[in-house]
Amino acid sequence: MNTNSGKLRQKLKFNKFPFGVYLLLVAVIVVFFAATQGTISPAHLMNIVRQSAPLGVAAMGQTIVLLVGGIDLSVGATMSMVNLVAASVMGGSDAQILPALLICMALCLLVGLLNGYIIATFKMQPFLVTMAMSMIIEGGYYIYTKGIAKGSIATGIRFISEGWIGIVPIAAIIWLVIWLVLSVVLHHTPYGHRLYITGGNQDASRLSGFKSKEIVISAYVLCSLLAGIGGLLLSAYIGTASTGVGADYTLNSIASSVIGGTSFLGGIGSLEGTFPGVLITNILQSLMTIIGISEAGKFITQGIVIAVMVAINQRKRR
Amino acid sequence: MTGSVKKHVKQAIPAYVILIVIFVIMSMVSPSFRKIGNYRNIVAQTAVLAIVSIAQCNVLLIGGIDMSVSSVISFGTIAMAMFSTKGALGLAGSLALAIGVGMLTGLVNGLGVVKFRIPAMIITISTQAFLKGICLVLMPSSGGKVNADFAAFMKTRFGVLNMTAIFALILYAVFFVIYHYTRYGRSVYAIGNSEVCAEQSGIATKKYIVLTYVLSGAIAGLAGVALSARIATGNPLVGDSYAMNSVAAAVVGGISMNGGIGTVLGTMAGSVIMQLINNVINNVDISPYYQYITKGMVLVLSLMIFQMKRRKRA
Numbered sequence: 001m002n003t004n005s006g007k008l009r010q011k012l013k014f015n016k017f018p019f020g021v022y023l024l025l026v027a028v029i030v031v032f033f034a035a036t037q038g039t040i041s042p043a044h045l046m047n048i049v050r051q052s053a054p055l056g057v058a059a060m061g062q063t064i065v066l067l068v069g070g071i072d073l074s075v076g077a078t079m080s081m082v083n084l085v086a087a088s089v090m091g092g093s094d095a096q097i098l099p100a101l102l103i104c105m106a107l108c109l110l111v112g113l114l115n116g117y118i119i120a121t122f123k124m125q126p127f128l129v130t131m132a133m134s135m136i137i138e139g140g141y142y143i144y145t146k147g148i149a150k151g152s153i154a155t156g157i158r159f160i161s162e163g164w165i166g167i168v169p170i171a172a173i174i175w176l177v178i179w180l181v182l183s184v185v186l187h188h189t190p191y192g193h194r195l196y197i198t199g200g201n202q203d204a205s206r207l208s209g210f211k212s213k214e215i216v217i218s219a220y221v222l223c224s225l226l227a228g229i230g231g232l233l234l235s236a237y238i239g240t241a242s243t244g245v246g247a248d249y250t251l252n253s254i255a256s257s258v259i260g261g262t263s264f265l266g267g268i269g270s271l272e273g274t275f276p277g278v279l280i281t282n283i284l285q286s287l288m289t290i291i292g293i294s295e296a297g298k299f300i301t302q303g304i305v306i307a308v309m310v311a312i313n314q315r316k317r318r
Numbered sequence: 319m320t321g322s323v324k325k326h327v328k329q330a331i332p333a334y335v336i337l338i339v340i341f342v343i344m345s346m347v348s349p350s351f352r353k354i355g356n357y358r359n360i361v362a363q364t365a366v367l368a369i370v371s372i373a374q375c376n377v378l379l380i381g382g383i384d385m386s387v388s389s390v391i392s393f394g395t396i397a398m399a400m401f402s403t404k405g406a407l408g409l410a411g412s413l414a415l416a417i418g419v420g421m422l423t424g425l426v427n428g429l430g431v432v433k434f435r436i437p438a439m440i441i442t443i444s445t446q447a448f449l450k451g452i453c454l455v456l457m458p459s460s461g462g463k464v465n466a467d468f469a470a471f472m473k474t475r476f477g478v479l480n481m482t483a484i485f486a487l488i489l490y491a492v493f494f495v496i497y498h499y500t501r502y503g504r505s506v507y508a509i510g511n512s513e514v515c516a517e518q519s520g521i522a523t524k525k526y527i528v529l530t531y532v533l534s535g536a537i538a539g540l541a542g543v544a545l546s547a548r549i550a551t552g553n554p555l556v557g558d559s560y561a562m563n564s565v566a567a568a569v570v571g572g573i574s575m576n577g578g579i580g581t582v583l584g585t586m587a588g589s590v591i592m593q594l595i596n597n598v599i600n601n602v603d604i605s606p607y608y609q610y611i612t613k614g615m616v617l618v619l620s621l622m623i624f625q626m627k628r629r630k631r632a
Binding site for chain 2: 264295303
């Protein structure tokens with residue numbers, strides 16, 4: 001009996017799949033239903049999933065950067081930038097959708113390349129570089145818009161956040177497909193393994209013959225592109241241009257990743273943990289809205305969640 | 319001056335050179351920059367950033383970082399605006415509240431770093447977010463009133479300087495002495511250079527790290543009080559830009575992000591440079607939005623330069 005439970009424990013401990021986070025998610029959902037005293041239907045829960053899609057996609061990017069031992073504090077600014085650029089280029093017309101998408105993705109690519117190149121080449125602190133980058137992006141879009149957000153999202157693309165297939169929102173399908181693809185890449189390709197190993201020990205992986213610099217850069221590029229897709233989902237959801245819509249997403253994406261068990265030291269964590277992490281973050285913040293402190297509550301949950309989860313992750317490792 | 323002090327002070331020289339160059343060029347180019355009123359403005363605007371930058375400098379020297387200063391400053395203005403004119407606390411009580419909350423935040427940061435081994439960046443971002451939430455609960459938008467006598471006192475002018483600037487200068491003098499001529503200061507440099515070596519040499523590293531974060535919180539609280547005298551109301555978001563600007567001020571002033579290198583004297587020049595960026599942009603009629611891009615680039619470039627210099631030496 002004793003050895004049996006020991007074996008089970010060991011199996012759970014060394015299994016990559018983060019069961020604990022899913023249990024936490026169930027607990028949070030139960031608390032959510034209890035707090036709302038049944039006034040909220042399961043359909044409402046699907047709506048929360050739909051609203052979570054932008055964060056879900058952006059948080060996967062954050063997780064990948066955390067896996068290589070970095071951090072990206074420019075996620076929020078990138079999402080705001082995509083919102084403003086997409087809205088102003090589209091100007092509500094369906095004909096402009098393709099150029100708008102291309103311009104947005106090109107800008108995200110540039111942001112990611114700059115972040116990654118500066119961090120990997122000069123061995124600088126990722127949080128400072130990406131934070132400075134987020135200031136530069138913000139300055140850039142303030143200059144571009146002169147402080148007044150203009151334009152609107154074309155109706156032809158709004159289905160990605162507004163559409164439903166049966167009871168499943170299209171945004172959720174996009175989120176899940178990206179998750180599936182990235183998960184296969186991370187777990188079943190040489191690139192994915194190198195990403196984990198580089199995060200575990202950058203110098204060792206370089207000495208083993210991996211191009212660790214290129215892998216770090218690719219992680220930042222992936223993160224910015226995913227933030228861009230998240231920004232598009234968000235734009236399709238709100239439908240207009242508005243300055244600073246992405247502001248909350250930087251800390252929320254970090255919170256979601258660390259809830260899912262991703263470590264700040266690199267090499268530990270998975271997208272399977274980030275998925276429930278995103279839902280937990282969003283449900284907690286919905287709870288704060290129900291209590292009546294949505295704006296303040298957002299910051300309070302972010303603060304507590306990040307501090308507590310990181311403390312737990314650090315403790316587990318010892 | 320002993321040898322080690324000289325070595326640290328040398329790190330500050332580039333910042334002063336940059337500062338003088340900006341001053342000379344701007345004085346030649348822009349007539350509105352040369353006015354005595356503008357100098358007064360620069361001093362008044364810089365004083366608060368200069369005070370926070372001391373806090374940031376402390377923590378950077380020990381090899382950490384403190385992003386929570388921004389919310390501590392916002393809380394300072396709120397404490398002053400809510401309690402300094404009415405209620406039981408009075409002026410002294412609200413001063414103590416502002417500084418006390420700063421110290422408490424610092425204590426949480428320090429214990430998080432030392433006891434739970436949370437990276438400094440992460441724990442201070444968490445406390446920043448948490449305290450910002452508290453500020454927004456207390457005061458959803460700017461309001462309240464700061465004690466008028468206190469505000470007037472802090473604005474008393476002595477030539478180009480005002481009272482806040484004089485406080486800032488005194489703080490710099492005090493911290494220069496603390497860092498270069500006391501045991502605490504030497505321990506901080508030792509810990510910043512190598513925590514393991516410091517611990518093995520018998521320095522109570524954990525105690526000093528927690529103490530440094532608490533000190534940083536206290537100074538940030540003071541900065542909040544100083545800012546409240548300038549804006550005369552409380553504002554839950556007014557401190558936001560100070561976290562980033564204080565880091566930039568310290569880095570431009572020659573403090574290494576890896577700890578143990580630099581001096582508060584450089585930080586003083588760094589904070590003036592960061593504030594001058596705004597002033598210069600206003601005086602040469604560029605859109606104020608360029609300040610974000612300029613500040614971001616100044617930070618990245620100065621980090622790059624220091625990083626390359628270090629590598630050459632290594």
